[in-house]
Amino acid sequence: MLAHAPDFLRVDSGLPLTMDMIDAYLEDLQKKGRQAETIRAYRKSLCHLYESLPEQKIIRKESLPDLKDFMRRRGYTAGTINVGISAANGFLHYYDRRDLQLIEYDRQKNYKAPRMTRSEYLHLLRTAKALDDMRAYLLVKLFVTTDLPIHSLPGVTAQAVSDGLIPAPAKKGVKPLRIPQGLREEFLTYTKENGIASGPVFRKRNGEAIDRKMVDLYIRQLCEKAGIDPAKGNPRCLKRLYQSTRSEIESQINLEALVAQLQNTMLDNEQRQIGWSKGGSLDLERNGGIFAR
Numbered sequence: 001m002l003a004h005a006p007d008f009l010r011v012d013s014g015l016p017l018t019m020d021m022i023d024a025y026l027e028d029l030q031k032k033g034r035q036a037e038t039i040r041a042y043r044k045s046l047c048h049l050y051e052s053l054p055e056q057k058i059i060r061k062e063s064l065p066d067l068k069d070f071m072r073r074r075g076y077t078a079g080t081i082n083v084g085i086s087a088a089n090g091f092l093h094y095y096d097r098r099d100l101q102l103i104e105y106d107r108q109k110n111y112k113a114p115r116m117t118r119s120e121y122l123h124l125l126r127t128a129k130a131l132d133d134m135r136a137y138l139l140v141k142l143f144v145t146t147d148l149p150i151h152s153l154p155g156v157t158a159q160a161v162s163d164g165l166i167p168a169p170a171k172k173g174v175k176p177l178r179i180p181q182g183l184r185e186e187f188l189t190y191t192k193e194n195g196i197a198s199g200p201v202f203r204k205r206n207g208e209a210i211d212r213k214m215v216d217l218y219i220r221q222l223c224e225k226a227g228i229d230p231a232k233g234n235p236r237c238l239k240r241l242y243q244s245t246r247s248e249i250e251s252q253i254n255l256e257a258l259v260a261q262l263q264n265t266m267l268d269n270e271q272r273q274i275g276w277s278k279g280g281s282l283d284l285e286r287n288g289g290i291f292a293r
Contacts, residue, residue: 013060013061013099014058014059014060014063014100015058015059015092015095015097015100016056016057016058016059017049017050017053017057017058017059018057019050021091021095022043022046022047022050022091025046025090025091025094025095026039026042026043026046028094029042029090035213035217037217038213041083041087042083042087042090042091045083045084045086045087045088046087046088046091048067048070048071048084049063049064049067049084049087049088049091051070052066052067052070053066059092059097059100060100061099061100063100064085064088064089064100064101064102065102067084067085067088068081068084068085068102071084077231079231085102088101088102089101089102114229114231114232114237115232115237115240115241115244116228116232116237116238116240116241117241118241118245120226120228120232121140121144121238121241123226123228124140124222124223124226124228125137125140125141127222127225127226128140128222131222131225133222134186134189134190134193135190135202135218136218136219136221136222137186138183138186138187138190138201138202139202139215139218139219140219140222140238141183141186142156142183143235143238143239143242144238144239144241144242144245145180145183145242146166146177146178146179146180146183146242147177147239147242147243148166148177148239150212150215150235150236151212152166152177153200153202153209153210153215154200154209155167156187156200156201156202157198157199157200157201158191158196158197158198158199158201159198160179161179161184161187161188161191161201162188164178164179164181164184165177165178165179166178166179187201202215215234215235216233216234216235219233219234219235219238220233220234221233
């Protein structure tokens, strides 16, 4: 339900901003079940908005573009600025002032999201082990060693771990994902230690699968503890590391040499089985030979 701004708040096509209004909006978000971390981020963003406004503290059409400039001057990243604009847009929607929103905010067509390096990934795993946080360890490792879409995470069940295969979504031509053997063994240890005999491995207290926000939270918190840019703490960045690693490996493969190697291996196996001098099934001397008298 929108909180319609009363007439006395509609000043010269603007909206006067008070801290009480910010508190009311954030309280509404809390009632709707928004994560505490999101509410903290929105509070910080709306305080930036308040600080960026002129003395009368009235939000006008140019106020959100000014907020972008205000945050840029303070050295905030494009992602953090987008969060700030998103918070301001949500606040204005709550007070029924969509006319003051900045909808086309920084899409950053030329912005390149931060990339996690292999060394940072390994440091994350070491940090998770040092903290004895096997859940975060497995989440990070899962997205870097498989091409699992985030929406398929509930498919990582005790049965899938037992089988070593994560079921594919109901799409034609999509195959199940194989869990690397080393990771599968770690999953088996985790499910055994946590008494997970069925259902999703990554679960809430009520047994339901964790959602996307919780996944982001776990990975981001691990990044913070490891001293790695929290902007890299999400499945999307981890999957990019998987994809870039795979592309690098594929680019180094000499297909002709690989075919020759596989052919030589096949011929060597056949030679061991039935080679003339290896005593195989065609050892003519032992079997009398086809010309034996």
